[in-house]
Every structure is written in C-alpha cells, then in structure tokens.
Amino acid sequence: MVPTGYYLVLAAVIFGIGALGVLVRRNALIIFMCIEMMMNAVNLTLVALARHFGTLDGQVFVFLVMAIAAAEVAIGLGIVVGLVRHRDTTNVDRINLLRW
Amino acid sequence: MEWLFFALFALTALVGSVGVVLSKNAVHSALFLLLNFVAIALLYILLQAQFLAMAQILVYAGAIVVLFIFVVMLIGNDTIDDFVARERPILRWISLLLVVVFVAGVVYVSWVLPNQQIKGVPGYGSVESIGHILFTRYLLPFELASVILLAAMIGAIILAAKTKPPVGRPED
Numbered sequence: 001m002v003p004t005g006y007y008l009v010l011a012a013v014i015f016g017i018g019a020l021g022v023l024v025r026r027n028a029l030i031i032f033m034c035i036e037m038m039m040n041a042v043n044l045t046l047v048a049l050a051r052h053f054g055t056l057d058g059q060v061f062v063f064l065v066m067a068i069a070a071a072e073v074a075i076g077l078g079i080v081v082g083l084v085r086h087r088d089t090t091n092v093d094r095i096n097l098l099r100w
Numbered sequence: 101m102e103w104l105f106f107a108l109f110a111l112t113a114l115v116g117s118v119g120v121v122l123s124k125n126a127v128h129s130a131l132f133l134l135l136n137f138v139a140i141a142l143l144y145i146l147l148q149a150q151f152l153a154m155a156q157i158l159v160y161a162g163a164i165v166v167l168f169i170f171v172v173m174l175i176g177n178d179t180i181d182d183f184v185a186r187e188r189p190i191l192r193w194i195s196l197l198l199v200v201v202f203v204a205g206v207v208y209v210s211w212v213l214p215n216q217q218i219k220g221v222p223g224y225g226s227v228e229s230i231g232h233i234l235f236t237r238y239l240l241p242f243e244l245a246s247v248i249l250l251a252a253m254i255g256a257i258i259l260a261a262k263t264k265p266p267v268g269r270p271e272d
Binding site for chain 1: 144256
C-alpha cells in the first residue's frame with residue numbers, strides 16, 4: 001500500500017508545474033490548460049486524503065469540482081475566443097488596454 | 101506491485117504536465133494535457149475511486165480536452181515562442197523558487213502525517229456508495245451543481261452569439 005504522503009507530494013509537484021506554466025507562458029490557451037492541471041492536482045489531493053481517512057466525502061467533493069470545472073472551461077474558452085477575435089492575438093501581454 | 105503501478109502512473113502524469121508547460125505547439129500541449137488527465141484517472145483507480153476515474157475520463161479527457169482542441173483549431177495554432185518576455189528573465193527563477201518552496205513544504209508535512217493502516221471498507225468508491233451519499237447527504241450541492249451548469253450553458257451561448265442589428269418595423 002503506497003502511503004498517502006506520496007500522493008500528496010505528487011499532487012503538489014503537478015500543482016507547482018501548473019503554477020510555473022501560468023507564470024511563465026504567455027499564450028492564453030496554455031495558461032488555461034495549466035489552470036486545469038492545477039485543479040486536477042487539487043482533486044488528486046482530495047481523493048488521496050479521502051482514502052486516508054476512510055470517508056467518501058472527498059470523492060463527492062471531487063465529483064462536484066469536476067462539474068464546476070467543466071462549466072468553467074466552457075465559459076472561459078468562450079471568453080478567450082471573443083478576446084482573440086477582438087484583439088487578433090493570443091499573447092496575454094498584448095491585452096493591456098486597462099493597464100496604468 | 102502497487103508501487104510499480106504508482107511509479108509508472110506518477111511518471112506519466114509528470115511527463116504530461118511538463119510537456120504542457122514546455123511545448124511550443126498548442127496542440128501538443130493539449131495532447132500532453134490529455135496524457136496527464138488519463139494518468140491521474142489511473143491514479144484514482146489505485147486510490148480506490150473507480151467511479152471518479154471513469155468520471156475523470158468522461159469529463160476531463162472526453163470533454164474538456166476536446167473543447168481545448170476545438171478552440172486551438174478555431175483560433176489558429178501559432179507556434180510563436182511566447183515564453184516569458186526576454187527583458188524579465190528573473191521572473192522564471194522567482195517562480196521556480198516559489199514552486200520549490202511549496203513542494204518542500206508539502207514533503208515536510210507528508211513526513212509528519214501518521215502512516216495509519218488504511219482500512220478497506222467494502223464498496224468504497226463504487227457507484228452505489230457514491231450515489232447513495234450524493235442523493236442523501238449531498239443532495240443540495242448536487243442540485244446546485246445542476247443550476248450552475250444551466251447558468252454556464254446560458255452564458256456560453258450568449259458569449260458566442262452574434263449580435264444582429266435590431267429589425268425595424270415595416271411601416272416606419
């Protein structure tokens with residue numbers, strides 16, 4: 001039986017790589033993909049801890065997070081498509097009309 | 101034996117996540133993301149969450165990645181090198197430092213976590229048990245999730261709709 005700590009560390013590393021991707025990449029779609037990866041890492045943490053404590057509440061939490069993530073991706077991609085059509089670029093550094 | 105599977109799936113998930121961040125092609129990133137999602141679904145099976153593993157493949161691998169690839173094809177798969185701006189290379193190192201500090205913290209906490217013997221409840225993670233708890237104890241979040249999905253559907257349709265000029269009356 002693999003101890004729970006290994007799953008937590010793996011989820012933390014995936015979360016860290018996703019955070020690195022959000023900070024380093026400038027393409028709007030890649031940033032969005034890294035956000036989804038971070039959400040998956042949190043799901044993995046929840047499921048690992050649910051098994052650790054023997055309850056099912058963590059798994060139900062993850063199920064509802066998946067539903068919310070699907071809704072969020074639909075809306076977010078709609079926004080990204082509208083934005084790219086308007087500004088003709090996927091580089092988030094060019095979306096700077098409201099900057100000081 | 102379980103260690104072997106865990107190592108294999110964990111390595112696959114890490115390869116997928118690194119590939120998403122480092123890939124110059126957006127479609128390649130989406131496919132690496134798919135690899136990451138499938139590896140996490142396999143890890144769910146190791147964690148006795150069979151229903152969640154299938155839900156992960158259906159929702160994440162089957163719908164979200166497909167949406168991403170649709171949008172990449174729609175917008176155009178430009179392979180411009182869009183990494184962080186050349187004049188601020190310090191940002192890469194600062195973000196790497198933050199990530200390393202975070203992972204070190206989780207490693208420390210995991211060492212402190214007591215390694216209790218995980219008791220196996222029969223039927224844990226099966227469809228029946230999750231269905232039972234979802235319809236009795238978590239009925240309200242379940243219904244609210246359906247309302248949120250409806251709101252998201254309406255929002256996505258409004259975002260994607262073309263605005264037409266209003267039709268004037270014929271007698272004006």
